Amino acid sequence: MNRNLRKTVIAGNWKMNKTPAEAVKLIEELKVVAENKKNCDIIICVPFVDLPAAVEACKGTDIKVGAQNVHFEKSGAFTGEISADMLLELGVNYVIIGHSERRQYFGETDDTVNLRTKAALEAGLTVILCIGELLNEREDGITAEVLSMQTKKALKGLTAEQMKKVIIAYEPVWAIGTGKTATAQQADEACGIVRDTVASIFDKAVADATTIQYGGSMNAKNAAELLSMENVDGGLIGGASLKAPDFGVIIDAAQ
Numbered sequence: 001m002n003r004n005l006r007k008t009v010i011a012g013n014w015k016m017n018k019t020p021a022e023a024v025k026l027i028e029e030l031k032v033v034a035e036n037k038k039n040c041d042i043i044i045c046v047p048f049v050d051l052p053a054a055v056e057a058c059k060g061t062d063i064k065v066g067a068q069n070v071h072f073e074k075s076g077a078f079t080g081e082i083s084a085d086m087l088l089e090l091g092v093n094y095v096i097i098g099h100s101e102r103r104q105y106f107g108e109t110d111d112t113v114n115l116r117t118k119a120a121l122e123a124g125l126t127v128i129l130c131i132g133e134l135l136n137e138r139e140d141g142i143t144a145e146v147l148s149m150q151t152k153k154a155l156k157g158l159t160a161e162q163m164k165k166v167i168i169a170y171e172p173v174w175a176i177g178t179g180k181t182a183t184a185q186q187a188d189e190a191c192g193i194v195r196d197t198v199a200s201i202f203d204k205a206v207a208d209a210t211t212i213q214y215g216g217s218m219n220a221k222n223a224a225e226l227l228s229m230e231n232v233d234g235g236l237i238g239g240a241s242l243k244a245p246d247f248g249v250i251i252d253a254a255q
């Protein structure tokens with residue numbers, strides 16, 4: 001495996017935090033810590049209502065803006081939903097799909113993750129696709145099967161060309177927002193399993209070029225070790241992405 005074949009991506013998932021005015025304030029702080037950090041892509045995934053303000057505030061910077069979900073239909077009677085075209089028209093180019101909180105609280109399934117992924121890619125968005133095992137699945141020793149199955153279902157029907165716009169975030173559900181982080185070895189092993197699965201679906205070249213992030217309580221203290229692993233090509237960061245100094249340390253660790 002050659003790490004130089006793929007991009008390192010540091011992405012923040014703000015979850016349901018920050019009003020538009022608060023978002024602009026945080027972005028002003030993030031601009032300082034993100035300046036001239038050329039060795040990784042930096043993305044912030046903000047609540048829908050913050051998107052216009054975030055796109056405007058990030059203009060002329062290296063910070064890219066993403067959403068946290070997208071619907072798979074182009075338009076229609078889907079009250080409360082947002083389409084890929086709506087995001088693109090705002091200047092949004094990234095979207096998180098299949099986050100464990102959406103799977104846990106909003107009925108997201110592997111099938112809807114696949115539908116959303118295909119719709120987002122067809123519209124031209126880049127997808128941050130989240131997968132990860134539950135605690136009981138890890139304890140039962142079925143992490144590899146779960147990750148492989150989720151990856152296969154999410155990527156069903158995609159072309160190798162479309163994979164150029166897919167970032168996979170390996171996020172063990174037991175580590176998200178809990179303060180419990182996977183060890184660097186666990187993260188590397190799991191990202192390696194996902195990469196092998198991508199190779200089995202497509203080929204080694206596609207797998208080698210796919211960015212696979214780790215997410216789950218990554219913070220200023222543990223980022224350097226996690227990001228030093230061969231198969232960990234960046235991070236999807238929740239809590240620590242809301243604190244500019246901490247997010248800055250994580251960006252620096254990715255340099």
Ligand code: PEP
Nearest residue numbers: 176177215216217238239
């Ligand atoms: C996330 O929201 O994807 C996440 C990893 O959250 P946290 O970093 O807070 O665990």
